[in-house]
Amino acid sequence: MKVRFDVNMPRPRRRELPGHEVVTAQKMGWGELENGDLIDAAEKAGFDVLVTADRNLRYQQNLLGRRLGIVVLPSNKLRVLRTIAPDIRHTLDALRPGDYVEL
Numbered sequence: 001m002k003v004r005f006d007v008n009m010p011r012p013r014r015r016e017l018p019g020h021e022v023v024t025a026q027k028m029g030w031g032e033l034e035n036g037d038l039i040d041a042a043e044k045a046g047f048d049v050l051v052t053a054d055r056n057l058r059y060q061q062n063l064l065g066r067r068l069g070i071v072v073l074p075s076n077k078l079r080v081l082r083t084i085a086p087d088i089r090h091t092l093d094a095l096r097p098g099d100y101v102e103l
Helices: 011-016 035-044 078-094
Strands: 002-005 021-024 049-052 069-072 100-102
Touching: 011 078, 035 049, 069 078
Parallel strands: 002 021, 002 049, 049 069, 069 100
Antiparallel strands: none
């Protein structure tokens, strides 16, 4: 699965998702894109999922009809993400296009 980490996600966490191609917004040069433009760019670039800690995303964007799955994490703090890493992996493995999941 091709996973796009939002700008608010710590880059070291990408190593905890073996079997997935994880790319950060910074690496793509998308650090300045706003949510709607960021989702559009990720879909056009062929990403399967956006992983973010932006818990307001579903209220700020119309997510209906999106091909991109979205996983919203409860925090972007390393210690929190470390404890829920198995849940993140399980969620990614079960995710379908257009799904929206909050952990």
